[in-house]
Amino acid sequence: GAGVSQTPSNKVTEKGKYVELRCDPISGHTALYWYRQSLGQGPEFLIYFQGTGAADDSGLPNDRFFAVRPEGSVSTLKIQRTERGDSAVYLCASSLNTGGGTDTQYFGPGTRLTVL
Amino acid sequence: AQSVTQLGSHVSVSEGALVLLRCNYSSSVPPYLFWYVQYPNQGLQLLLKYTSAATLVKGINGFEAEFKKSETSFHLTKPSAHMSDAAEYFCAVTANNNDMRFGAGTRLTVKP
Numbered sequence: 340g341a342g343v344s345q346t347p348s349n350k351v352t353e354k355g356k357y358v359e360l361r362c363d364p365i366s367g368h369t370a371l372y373w374y375r376q377s378l379g380q381g382p383e384f385l386i387y388f389q390g391t392g393a394a395d396d397s398g399l400p401n402d403r404f405f406a407v408r409p410e411g412s413v414s415t416l417k418i419q420r421t422e423r424g425d426s427a428v429y430l431c432a433s434s435l436n437t438g439g440g441t442d443t444q445y446f447g448p449g450t451r452l453t454v455l
Numbered sequence: 456a457q458s459v460t461q462l463g464s465h466v467s468v469s470e471g472a473l474v475l476l477r478c479n480y481s482s483s484v485p486p487y488l489f490w491y492v493q494y495p496n497q498g499l500q501l502l503l504k505y506t507s508a509a510t511l512v513k514g515i516n517g518f519e520a521e522f523k524k525s526e527t528s529f530h531l532t533k534p535s536a537h538m539s540d541a542a543e544y545f546c547a548v549t550a551n552n553n554d555m556r557f558g559a560g561t562r563l564t565v566k567p
Contacts, residue, residue, distance in 0.1 A: 342498075343498070372555075374557075379464075379559070379560075380559055380560070381545050381547075381557030381558050381559050381560050382499070382545070382555075382557045383557070384554040384555060384556065387553045387554060394553065395553050395554055397554065398554060430498070430499070432499075441487065441504075441506045443501050443504065444501075444555065445501075446491075446498040446499040446500075447498050448496075448497060448498045449498060
């Protein structure tokens with residue numbers, strides 16, 4: 340079946356602009372995760388959704404970052420007043436969330452954000 | 456809080472040689488441990504995971520890893536490297552599957 344998809348694959352914007360990054364999880368997966376991967380680093384946790392609610396947003400770096408998942412499926416990561424330091428690959432993952440730590444997270448290909 | 460440290464940002468082996476990628480973890484509770492592989496311009500793909508069952512975990516593509524609590528390690532091995540194994544490898548840990556913590560990654564190069 341279809342995997343996790345993310346759009347756009349690449350986004351170039353100017354400093355100070357607003358951007359939205361979209362994630363379509365695997366159908367039936369109730370858990371959805373956003374990560375940020377800077378050049379030469381491993382993915383860094385941003386936020387986790389269980390259904391429509393953000394169960395853990397402790398990884399969001401500041402209040403310029405916000406994410407929603409209004410219908411419990413597609414999620415949008417929103418970044419206001421972008422800064423050059425926001426440039427990274429933003430990864431989305433989803434899992435069935437059957438409980439505990441045994442779930443496998445399936446990752447999308449990411450959106451490469453470049454802030455000029 | 457959980458964390459992992461991957462020793463060696465770059466590892467180079469010859470085709471057919473043993474692959475050993477090192478990962479040490481820190482966790483205040485029993486951890487769940489993962490190895491992911493990332494090929495160029497592709498998403499992360501799960502190689503294997505430790506979920507407190509068998510300490511020796513076998514994954515895809517001939518990879519395996521052994522959970523050693525006494526050493527707080529979860530090193531990834533493959534007996535014989537193939538050219539197609541060249542990629543970036545990430546070790547990750549979580550206590551509850553909600554916020555997975557990744558290492559900085561190890562880039563594996565396979566020489567012909």
